[in-house]
Amino acid sequence: MIQSILSFFADGFMSLGWQQGVMYLIGAALIWLAVAKDYEPMLLLPIGFGAILVNLPYEVVWQHEGVTGALKILFDAGILTELFPLLIFIGVGAMIEFAPLFQRPWVMLFGAAAHLGIFITIIVAVLIGFDLKEAASIGIIGAADGPTSIYVTTRFAKHLMGPITVVAYSYMSLVPIIQPPVVRMLTTKRERLIRMDAHDRKVPKVVTISFPIIVTLIASILVPIAAPLIGFLMFGNLIRECGVLDKLSLTAQNELSNIVTLLLGITIGASMRASDFLQYKTLLIMGLGLVAFVADTASGVLFAKFLNLFLRKKINPMIGACGISAFPMASRVIQKMAFKDDPSNVILSHAVSANVSGQLGSVIAGGIVLALVPVLLQ
Amino acid sequence: MNTVTLVQSLILTAVGMIVVFAFMGALIFIVHFYVALATRFFSDKDDGDKNGENGSNASNKTNDAKPDSPEQVAAAIAAAIRRK
Numbered sequence: 001m002i003q004s005i006l007s008f009f010a011d012g013f014m015s016l017g018w019q020q021g022v023m024y025l026i027g028a029a030l031i032w033l034a035v036a037k038d039y040e041p042m043l044l045l046p047i048g049f050g051a052i053l054v055n056l057p058y059e060v061v062w063q064h065e066g067v068t069g070a071l072k073i074l075f076d077a078g079i080l081t082e083l084f085p086l087l088i089f090i091g092v093g094a095m096i097e098f099a100p101l102f103q104r105p106w107v108m109l110f111g112a113a114a115h116l117g118i119f120i121t122i123i124v125a126v127l128i129g130f131d132l133k134e135a136a137s138i139g140i141i142g143a144a145d146g147p148t149s150i151y152v153t154t155r156f157a158k159h160l161m162g163p164i165t166v167v168a169y170s171y172m173s174l175v176p177i178i179q180p181p182v183v184r185m186l187t188t189k190r191e192r193l194i195r196m197d198a199h200d201r202k203v204p205k206v207v208t209i210s211f212p213i214i215v216t217l218i219a220s221i222l223v224p225i226a227a228p229l230i231g232f233l234m235f236g237n238l239i240r241e242c243g244v245l246d247k248l249s250l251t252a253q254n255e256l257s258n259i260v261t262l263l264l265g266i267t268i269g270a271s272m273r274a275s276d277f278l279q280y281k282t283l284l285i286m287g288l289g290l291v292a293f294v295a296d297t298a299s300g301v302l303f304a305k306f307l308n309l310f311l312r313k314k315i316n317p318m319i320g321a322c323g324i325s326a327f328p329m330a331s332r333v334i335q336k337m338a339f340k341d342d343p344s345n346v347i348l349s350h351a352v353s354a355n356v357s358g359q360l361g362s363v364i365a366g367g368i369v370l371a372l373v374p375v376l377l378q
Numbered sequence: 379m380n381t382v383t384l385v386q387s388l389i390l391t392a393v394g395m396i397v398v399f400a401f402m403g404a405l406i407f408i409v410h411f412y413v414a415l416a417t418r419f420f421s422d423k424d425d426g427d428k429n430g431e432n433g434s435n436a437s438n439k440t441n442d443a444k445p446d447s448p449e450q451v452a453a454a455i456a457a458a459i460r461r462k
Contacts, residue, residue, distance in 0.1 A: 105409040112395070112402040119391035126380070126387040135387060206420040207413055214408060222401055357402070364401050368394045376386040 012057040019274035020055045026277070027051035027269070030166070039173035042258075043146065043265045047166060050269015051277075062270060071270035074263055079161070079271070082154050084264040085147035086232045091257030092147065092359075093236020094249050096327075098211055100353040101360075102203040107319070107350060111357030113303035114323025115365040117296030118142035122369075125288050130281075133157055136373045138285055141168045142292030143362035144175070145325040150268070151229060152366050156373065162272035163282040167289035175329045178290070180337055182297040183321050191305070192341045194316040198349035205243065212237040219364060226367020233363055297321045300354075316347050322354035325362035331355040 030048030034041035053061050054071060061069040078084035101108060122132075122139035130138065133156035140152045141164060149168040153161050171178065183192075212234035220227040240249045300320030308314045318337060322330045331351035338345045 102409060102413050105406040105413075108402040108406050108409075109399075112398040115398055116391075116395060119387075119394050123384070123387045123391060126383050131380075132383050132386050132390075135383075136390070201417070202421070203413055204416040204420045207409075207416045210412075211409075214412075215405065218404060218408070219401065222397065222404075360405075361398060361402065365394065365398055368397050369390070372390050372393055376390060 015057040017274075019278050022278060023055040023272065023274045024052055026272070027055075033170070033173075040169045042261050043169045043268075044166075044173075046262060046265025047169070047269040047272070050266040051162075051272040052269075053266070054270040054272060055274050059273065062273070071267060074267045075270060078260075078263060079150065079154055079267055080158070082151055082228070084260050084267070085151040085154075086228055087260045088147045088257060088264065089229065089232040089363075090236040090239075091252045091260070093212070093233040093238075094240045094252035095257075096233075096237055096356065096359055097240070098237065098356060098360075099203060099208065100349065100356050102207060102211075103198075103200050104350065104353050107353040108357040108360070109307075110300050110303065110320050110323035110354040111359075111361035112323070113320060114296045114300035114354075114358055115143065115361050116299035116303075117292050117294070117324075118365050118369070120295040120299070121288055121292040124291055125284075128284060128288070130284075132373055132377060134160060136369045137164055138288050139292060140164075140366055140369060141171065141285075141289045142296050143325055143365055144168075144172050144293065144296065144330075145359070145362035145366070146172065148229065148325075148362055148366035150264070152369055155370060159276060160281070160285065161268065162277050163285045165268045166272070167285050171289045171293050172326050172329075175293070175324075175326045176333050178293045179297050179321055179330065179333050182294050183301055183318050183334070183337060186298060186301045186305070187317050189341055191308075191314075191317050192338065193345065194314050195345055196316055196319070196347045196350045198346075200349065205241075208241045209238070209243075212241065215360070219367065223364065223367040223371050225371040226364065229363050229367055293324075296324045300324070316345075316350070319347060319350050319354050322351045323358045323361065324355075325358045327355045327359055328352065330358070 027048040027050075030044045030051065033039040034043075034045035034048065050071065058064045059069070061071045063069055063072050118139045120139075121142050122135045125135035125138045126132065137149075137153040137157040137160055140149045143149060146165065146169055149164055150161070153164045157164070216227075216231050216234045219230040236252050239245045239252055300323040301317050302320070303323075304315050304317035304320030308317065316338070318334045322334050324330050331348060331354070334351045335346070335348040338347050
């Protein structure tokens with residue numbers, strides 16, 4: 001009798017291995033980054049705790065003795081169905097204001113150019129040995145857009161969900177560290193001193209209201225598979241811009257986003273089981289994530305320099321680095337760099353415009369990858 | 379490394395970037411002319427009543443201020459960076 005009771009309590013210890021210990025450390029490290037360093041705390045803290053939970057003895061929160069655990073139910077219902085990222089897109093859409101794009105639509109070119117990093121990373125991942133679906137999921141880290149990364153990975157490489165999500169959110173929070181050296185390396189001080197004139201005009205309400213509808217139509221006709229991504233994003237934006245649904249807009253920006261982010265984080269963490277996460281592939285994905293962010297920044301800056309070859313009034317090439325989706329971090333970093341060289345040089349209006357276009361570009365790039373990979377594999 | 383996969387990834391890159399640029403190009407074109415046309419024909423008459431706010435739909439609104447726009451965020455960030 002006593003032996004049975006002791007054995008009952010000992011079973012938990014006996015079922016633990018070094019892998020679980022490592023995962024507890026990784027989970028604790030993510031929580032530390034969130035709390036002490038303020039790196040994407042809303043995501044990294046739930047992910048860290050989810051990683052600890054799922055590696056507890058017998059993985060009871062996932063599945064045990066035929067009983068499906070709470071986190072697996074959430075994973076199946078929210079991630080596999082792609083519901084969580086789409087709901088987050090409603091909140092993101094409600095937070096974005098596209099007005100800066102209407103002031104200077106040409107900056108949308110940077111929102112396209114900076115996404116070359118996604119495709120460069122896909123090529124590098126293929127060269128390393130990943131298959132095309134895995135490489136596409138890894139490349140999307142370069143979108144600097146968490147929900148798009150999760151959405152694409154759900155379709156193409158569910159087994160890499162944990163590492164890709166953790167890497168995507170970690171590097172997004174490291175934009176202030178990653179971008180400046182790349183920009184400095186690719187630009188001269190003279191180029192960084194270029195001033196940009198900003199003459200903002202008033203845009204009629206009809207434009208801001210109809211813009212999400214127009215974008216949804218164009219994107220969904222051009223890349224039909226992107227319809228859920230762009231549709232939910234633009235629905236959130238329409239709620240914001242219509243001017244008669246302020247309560248819904250605020251709910252989407254706050255309550256909806258917060259609740260789904262909470263569930264998404266802990267559910268993603270639950271996909272970090274030791275057997276899936278502790279592989280050499282995770283280290284490769286960390287390296288490739290860095291490649292993606294560096295290539296994004298470099299392609300944006302180089303594209304701006306390329307345009308300068310043909311323009312009489314030169315563009316400050318640092319603005320190209322803002323074509324990624326990390327808003328407003330990228331534009332803040334670039335303005336800070338501009339102030340460093342010349343405390344009176346304000347390029348923030350253009351940087352913000354490019355940054356907003358990057359948010360749009362990342363969703364389109366995700367949709368294109370989703371559409372083309374299955375076609376290429378046929 | 380699989381050569382076929384590499385070729386596929388190169389095709390994906392070429393087609394992907396063409397489509398991204400085509401989309402953004404189309405959007406630049408549309409936004410440019412649409413804003414010009416809308417400014418000419420639909421300019422907002424009165425900012426104070428721009429949302430058509432009246433008693434009939436006031437129940438669906440809150441007293442909370444609308445979150446800062448990117449331009450406001452930008453201005454705030456610039457000011458904060460300068461202060462440092």
